[in-house]
Amino acid sequence: MSPSTGSPPADGLSRDAAALEGELAGVIVQALNLEVAPAQIDAAAPLYGEGLGLDSIDILELALEVSQRYGFQLRADDENNQQIFRSLRTLAAHVAQHRTR
Numbered sequence: 001m002s003p004s005t006g007s008p009p010a011d012g013l014s015r016d017a018a019a020l021e022g023e024l025a026g027v028i029v030q031a032l033n034l035e036v037a038p039a040q041i042d043a044a045a046p047l048y049g050e051g052l053g054l055d056s057i058d059i060l061e062l063a064l065e066v067s068q069r070y071g072f073q074l075r076a077d078d079e080n081n082q083q084i085f086r087s088l089r090t091l092a093a094h095v096a097q098h099r100t101r
Helices: 015-032 056-070 088-098
Strands: none
Touching: 015 056, 015 088, 056 088
């Protein structure tokens, strides 16, 4: 909600969702030693291949870091991984739904 109008932010995200996206962007940059600022990561752009350009090893490293940091298991054999890691936004939504810390 915008403090002045009481309406949601223009992009439709709650403050919590936007904050988690920003936090996860920082995790991605730190865990993978990327040479990009977290704020430069487009939340809707693909993480894998085009977009941020991560490869399968990067995704595995990211899954391990997210699992440790947020207290839930991301499994390599999960049939939903392609959807979970589609973008920063989809990853943040999954983390928000499953986190224990």
